[in-house]
Amino acid sequence: MPAILNHASGSANPATSSSALWAYLEPALDHIIKSPVNDPNGKAPAIDFPLYAGIHSACYNYFTAQSEATNSASSPSAKSVASGTDIYHYLDKYFADTVRDIALGSPQDESTLIHYIVPCFNRFSAGAQSANRLLSYVNRHYVKRAVDEDKGWLRLNDVLESVARTITIDDTRDKISQRLREKRADELKKWGFEEGQSTDQAAFAEACAEAASPLDRVIPVSSLAHRRFRTEFIEPLLAAPKMNGKSKGKHKIPKAGGGSAPSRPKGRLARAVKELLESDTIDEETRSYLITGLSKALQTVGIRSDHPLRKKLNKHCASLPQPARSAVHTPC
Template identity: 75%
Template sequence: MIMLNHASGSANPATSLSALWAYLHPALDHIVKSPTNDPNGKAPAIDFGTYTGIHSACYNYFTAQSEAANSAASAGKTIISGTDIYDQLDKYFADTARDLTLGAPDDDSTLIHYLVPVFNRYSAGAHSANRLLNYVNRHYVKRAVDEDRGWLRLNDLLESVAKSVSTDDSRERISERLREKRVTELKKWGYEEGQSSDLISQAEASAEAASPLDRVISISSLAHRRFRTEVIEPMLAIPKITQKSKAKHKVPKSTNSAASRPKGRLARAVKELLESSEMDEAERVRLVFGLSKMLRVVGVRTEHPLRRKLDKFISIQQSLHDQIDT
């Protein structure tokens, strides 16, 4: 087991954002970026002293900020404690994910071989960071959700709920309609009635990762959202085609053919993965399942053409497996 002996340093981590970040940063780099020989990309461990030290540092920092916020409120000013460290974490994950994009191979045929293990390692680090910074989740994220700053906000619900709410409905009835709307949104991410709490949490985590950047979400979902915006979305983007002036009036061949349309890099890589005659079938299946899970976790919606393509392949594989079993 890899351990990290975190030096406390001379500055009190609770005194400023820069001091707290200097204390947190080495531990984050260790669990998010350190190489690992674990086949599942499991994040390296940190020692118990570091874990408790970081928890105490976050607690003391938020306590000091709360006191400053109370003083500011008495003077007519508003300070939301925790926003600065949350924004710093968002920047950290954005920078980390961007570096992974820069490290991607140029060859489309090896892109998915790169992405799947890289994501597994990054995701393991995200979950480890989520546990390490649980106090940020409990103090800042939970409060933000209670203040209607989470992934699903009242304004997101009003239009659909208003159509089914009358002026005679009680507050309890309106709240029930809002809960029904939340369940409807979670079903888009695989939630089904009667599922375990773990599966419900997975659906909500995907919904969080799919949310806009201004929504406050858990630390692990924050990391996954940045993987989507800095890695997946640039690779899904369709390149712009620039035509020379002499050819601008020419009609392109096969304008109605889907095959002739330009594709994003990830779409080209998936096509190569599914159609390659040189790839071992077990490896193909493993990569497809890994890529499908990645897209779901980072918040790429079910109706996206690439997800539908992967889901179709997985459905065929499962049918073949069921036929063999019978």
Template identity: 65%
Template sequence: MSASSSKGKGKELATASPLPGPSSGSANPAASLSALWAYLLPALNHIVKSPTNTPDKAPAIDIGFYAGIHTACYNYFTSQSETKSSAQARTAEPSGTDLYEQLDKYYIDAAREVILGAPQDDSTLIHYIVPCFNRFSAGAMSVNRLLNYINRHYVRRAQDEDKGWLRLNDVLESVAKTITADDSREKISERLKEKRTDELKQWGYKPDGSGATMASAEACAEAASPPDRIISVSSLAHRRFRTEVFEPLLAVPVVKGTKAKNKKIPKATKTTGIPLPKGRLARAVKELLESKGGDEEERVRLVRDLAAALRLVGVRPDHPLRKRLDRFLQNV
């Protein structure tokens, strides 16, 4: 393909019309989960997966389709609540659980498509992963706005019921050490808030406003949580990008030829000179940082975007690869 035709195609992608909604019919998209999902899926695929010339901005859908999805989600949640008796409401899962789990499965599949398309050559891995993540994340943020009713109706309720990213049991042990029998409920609640703030500080939050905002830090903390925690729709997508893409790429390969009873990786020492094996992403970063020549501005951009991606998907700040990327950026 010639350069001119490539530019023309890129321009065409960037100015493509918003995705129209399905033709109106008698089917009610809020009648069942399968009906609602069939209604949502074209919009999700368009927003998350469609090719675009602007990977930091997800493709749009028609305003009528957008409004229709809001209405369908509202009607689906409402109908679920109304069909449950008071006894069922106390024992059954909250309305929207099935839709939330279906969305989680969707993000698993979407993230796996990314890892399946990854190049085998470490030298091109970061050039592939960074734009893929930027595109995936832009889609996730757009879907978060589109399906915000899930956040307001389902996620917020789950968090109020101690099912969110940080649960009482997670902090009870450390908080209990500072609680006395004379402490009031308000004082205990204040200690719990302090613990939550301490957790957010690990993700860059600073109460004086000099660091990341609380919302930004909490999004990272949500993505870092285990898969059983109920989190916002955007963090749900980022968490799956971590579990399905980054974690496999960060995994250290098992050393071949070792017996089952002795699978420990040998430590590198000055005397043995045995190098520690590295995961694919660590090898790719090493090659990128140590490469000579090339476009320095592009290299810095890739490192900065990769560092931001690892943070956003919930890779811990003390991870060796995150620390190496941060050190590089501090010296730029």
């Protein structure tokens, strides 16, 4: 696919305001994230170099101006407006709207649901990674500052809650910082990282933890996109259907006696996985590709390893040959 033409080569300065900068960014993001591609791995299409360089310059100039305005602002509210939060919110809304469109296009037939999710995720994730590189100044000038201000995926309160019984008023700042590092290491272990592994593996585990964070946490652009893939698409598919009508005695699920416990309603994605694993019309190569692809997608968007569906997928992945299994934990 040819690179997108430079759509904003006019004389207007996109760094003058958040709305002007967003008008400059959005068409490029549409091309990177939404354009159809023929690449089987969903590789994001490129934009031409003048536009790429122009976006870098515009973001740098915008955030530099915002930093200067923040430093000179007298009130906290003025500092908040001048901090660059608006562009971050534009991005969050953009990713949410994009994923909702993907969700609306999903098939109702559960036998083809995973066939839809895996390539859609690969394409979206590749676009998110490309957008992350394009918008490096957003990460550098806004996200990093927010993390330094304790607004990131792991906050001081998270540490204080976990060690509330052992922390004392005499604890030094260094000791609290050490506990924060220990808490971070514990969290990364939950996403598959072990001490001694590579920095790439550590970065992937942290990206998963970021995507799993609540919506009020400030995280890098790619993790922001993956978090929205979780909240707007995956989590609704994981939710079990609600029982219609009010609960009455005659409709209650009987207690388990001598027989097995009654099966509970499962979400659409769990039913789709069950159908995929039990299907006799799908060849093993396709089944392995879909299962490992879905397992990787759930991990990347922040579905925790103790979730029943992730446990089921991981168990199946463990029985696969090494090349297919290793794809599950490899960053896109």
